[in-house]
Amino acid sequence: MSIKSTLRAATALSLISAGSVFADGHSSTITIATVNNGDMIRMQGYTDQFTEQTGIAVEWVTLEENVLRQRVTTDITTNGGQFDIMTIGMYETPIWGANGWLVPLDNLSDEYDVDDILPAMAGGLSHDGTLYAAPFYGESSMIMYRTDLMEAAGLEMPDAPTWEFIREAAAAMTDRDAEINGICLRGKAGWGEGGAFITAMSNSFGARVFDENWVPQLDSAEWAETLNFFVDMMSESGPAGYATNGFNENLSLFQQGKCGMWIDATVAASFVTNPNDSDVADSVSFALAPDTGLGKRSNWLWAWALGIPAGTQQQDEAMQFIEWATSKDYIELIAENEGWANVPPGARTSLYETPEYQEVPFAQMTLDSILSADPNQPTVDPVPYVGVQFAAIPEWAGMWTQVSQEFSAAYAGQQTVEEALANAQAIATEEMEAAGY
Amino acid sequence: MARAVTTQRKTLNTILAWAVGLLIFFPILWTILTSFKTEAQAIASPPIFLNFDWTLENYAVVQERSDYMRFLWNSLIIAGGSTVLGIIIAVPAAWSMAFVPSKRTKDILLWMLSTKMLPAVGVLYPIYLICIELGVLDNRAALVVILMLINLPIIVWMLYTYFREIPGEILEAARMDGATLKEELLYILTPMAVPGIASTLLLNFILAWNEAFWTLNLTAVDAAPLTAFIASYSSPEGLFFAKLSAASTMAIAPILILGWFSQKQLVRGLTFGAVK
Numbered sequence: 001m002s003i004k005s006t007l008r009a010a011t012a013l014s015l016i017s018a019g020s021v022f023a024d025g026h027s028s029t030i031t032i033a034t035v036n037n038g039d040m041i042r043m044q045g046y047t048d049q050f051t052e053q054t055g056i057a058v059e060w061v062t063l064e065e066n067v068l069r070q071r072v073t074t075d076i077t078t079n080g081g082q083f084d085i086m087t088i089g090m091y092e093t094p095i096w097g098a099n100g101w102l103v104p105l106d107n108l109s110d111e112y113d114v115d116d117i118l119p120a121m122a123g124g125l126s127h128d129g130t131l132y133a134a135p136f137y138g139e140s141s142m143i144m145y146r147t148d149l150m151e152a153a154g155l156e157m158p159d160a161p162t163w164e165f166i167r168e169a170a171a172a173m174t175d176r177d178a179e180i181n182g183i184c185l186r187g188k189a190g191w192g193e194g195g196a197f198i199t200a201m202s203n204s205f206g207a208r209v210f211d212e213n214w215v216p217q218l219d220s221a222e223w224a225e226t227l228n229f230f231v232d233m234m235s236e237s238g239p240a241g242y243a244t245n246g247f248n249e250n251l252s253l254f255q256q257g258k259c260g261m262w263i264d265a266t267v268a269a270s271f272v273t274n275p276n277d278s279d280v281a282d283s284v285s286f287a288l289a290p291d292t293g294l295g296k297r298s299n300w301l302w303a304w305a306l307g308i309p310a311g312t313q314q315q316d317e318a319m320q321f322i323e324w325a326t327s328k329d330y331i332e333l334i335a336e337n338e339g340w341a342n343v344p345p346g347a348r349t350s351l352y353e354t355p356e357y358q359e360v361p362f363a364q365m366t367l368d369s370i371l372s373a374d375p376n377q378p379t380v381d382p383v384p385y386v387g388v389q390f391a392a393i394p395e396w397a398g399m400w401t402q403v404s405q406e407f408s409a410a411y412a413g414q415q416t417v418e419e420a421l422a423n424a425q426a427i428a429t430e431e432m433e434a435a436g437y
Numbered sequence: 438m439a440r441a442v443t444t445q446r447k448t449l450n451t452i453l454a455w456a457v458g459l460l461i462f463f464p465i466l467w468t469i470l471t472s473f474k475t476e477a478q479a480i481a482s483p484p485i486f487l488n489f490d491w492t493l494e495n496y497a498v499v500q501e502r503s504d505y506m507r508f509l510w511n512s513l514i515i516a517g518g519s520t521v522l523g524i525i526i527a528v529p530a531a532w533s534m535a536f537v538p539s540k541r542t543k544d545i546l547l548w549m550l551s552t553k554m555l556p557a558v559g560v561l562y563p564i565y566l567i568c569i570e571l572g573v574l575d576n577r578a579a580l581v582v583i584l585m586l587i588n589l590p591i592i593v594w595m596l597y598t599y600f601r602e603i604p605g606e607i608l609e610a611a612r613m614d615g616a617t618l619k620e621e622l623l624y625i626l627t628p629m630a631v632p633g634i635a636s637t638l639l640l641n642f643i644l645a646w647n648e649a650f651w652t653l654n655l656t657a658v659d660a661a662p663l664t665a666f667i668a669s670y671s672s673p674e675g676l677f678f679a680k681l682s683a684a685s686t687m688a689i690a691p692i693l694i695l696g697w698f699s700q701k702q703l704v705r706g707l708t709f710g711a712v713k
Contacts, residue, residue, distance in 0.1 A: 251675075252480040271676070
């Protein structure tokens with residue numbers, strides 16, 4: 001009898017409890033899917049102020065970047081309606097906008113001052129001239145380097161160095177006995193990790209992923225030069241196991257004083273100059289990402305932006321939140337409470353005209369880096385795609401993840417550069433043909 | 438002489454068992470230790486083992502940022518509900534396969550198990566669309582049913598293995614004494630298979646607790662369990678390992694405690710019928 005009763009009770013309890021939901025009793029609640037980045041988490045802490053102003057409650061769903069991408073893609077392609085606002089990047093926005101999956105942001109108020117958004121950001125988040133997501137923060141990439149090591153090597157970093165200089169400086173700064181690597185760069189497979197870095201780097205070597213007819217160009221001399229240069233420089237001056245290093249691994253190395261130079265996202269500047277986290281905070285300076293004199297630098301362009309899925313039932317409330325979160329007032333709110341170094345960078349022109357922000361050590365170099373990246377003309381030779389470190393086509397994420405795995409295998413010494421490029425060319429050709437290009 | 442060898446062997450076995458045990462437990466131990474470090478200490482190279490300034494700051498941050506109790510409650514409901522529902526369906530299924538087998542019983546068992554080989558992502562879109570149609574996205578009841586279905590082959594297999602060890606004659610005797618099928622299942626078979634059922638319950642509870650594909654893809658706010666709680670602290674752009682470790686420790690703590698208290702039943706159940 002006791003077993004029977006127990007089973008009945010357990011079943012009833014589990015199904016009743018499972019069926020019920022947590023009700024917050026609020027008539028207007030929006031759900032926002034976002035990433036676990038410092039600026040996004042900071043924004044969550046100020047959401048109460050938005051609720052006080054508007055009466056709209058906010059529920060946050062914070063996920064790791066790749067999980068978020070899969071989650072929001074599933075939801076938007078099926079019209080699931082789970083989220084009222086999605087945090088998306090420059091890659092997704094034009095594609096989803098073109099498919100009609102996002103609400104156009106063409107009704108923003110005058111006070112919002114949409115023209116204040118940095119042109120590079122607005123361009124990357126638009127399709128056919130219509131803005132589909134508002135940038136919360138933007139980034140490019142730049143060189144972060146140790147001034148003390150550079151001085152000890154007897155060198156002076158130019159504001160806009162060449163790759164040859166970087167290679168020489170890296171070799172001069174490397175001290176294997178002291179565990180100092182001249183340069184730390186991303187080698188980790190993944191289209192947003194090492195795949196993004198090498199694509200941006202290849203732009204400065206005159207390479208391109210596709211020609212004007214969408215024919216893959218990975219078997220070109222420029223790609224071979226890019227990859228050979230990268231592998232040779234990293235073998236001479238990079239950390240052991242760089243083939244598996246991504247943003248976090250290099251950040252960790254740099255903060256512990258084990259890198260002379262690090263070329264990566266401009267948002268990293270606030271981490272490496274924060275004395276609470278970084279052992280080298282006092283001796284870091286910045287320079288533009290290198291080039292080879294061909295007219296294109298090797299920096300990328302990215303923005304985390306807020307977009308409204310077309311399936312939402314709360315479009316007006318979502319729009320109000322986006323206006324609040326990406327406004328000039330929000331920047332001032334953060335500056336007042338957290339300091340100017342912690343405001344979301346790279347989204348608004350007016351931020352860089354603010355005298356207080358101009359005093360932040362990495363502010364000007366961040367702006368210069370963003371302005372020197374052109375997603376509409378990312379390469380020396382013409383290309384049919386938009387995007388600096390990616391091509392904004394649906395096939396890119398899958399294809400470039402595979403390609404970057406081939407490159408990482410070459411970095412790890414499992415195959416030659418030539419083999420990696422031949423395999424990459426075969427992958428890209430197959431993918432593009434299958435997609436009907 | 439023989440005694441000396443035995444003692445030596447015992448000592449060796451003990452050391453080996455401890456070494457293997459520690460090796461398996463080390464990642465969990467490291468996660469727990471990291472949760473008490475600062476972010477800078479968490480990434481220090483060479484790694485710091487015990488000699489650091491212990492801090493509860495990460496737990497305070499996690500507690501402030503997330504509604505842990507809501508995630509925990511959802512995990513308990515989803516894992517507990519799917520396990521209980523699975524057992525209720527699997528006991529009669531395993532009984533019929535163990536005591537009234539047909540020619541195809543073995544084939545059916547293998548076929549059931551083969552469904553586990555299907556990559557979950559392959560059916561993500563169909564299941565997502567079904568959930569939209571039924572209006573059960575971000576719903577705990579839907580996850581209870583889905584996780585139950587996913588784990589059902591394992592539950593049936595485990596119970597089938599345990600039931601096979603019970604002599605059929607005992608059930609026959611009960612039937613001769615006038616027991617109905619329901620009584621036979623509830624009052625004869627189930628009490629005799631309690632260790633097996635208990636270990637099946639525990640193992641499936643752990644599997645459902647740790648399930649991180651469907652629980653991440655089908656939930657948003659209302660039904661999000663602890664797997665979503667952990668995922669919210671992982672970041673490819675920023676070093677938050679100490680906070681991630683604190684969140685992980687909070688997520689695994691309930692299941693670790695449950696496993697610790699029920700290890701006797703778990704071991705007994707898993708070795709049930711292993712030695713004849």
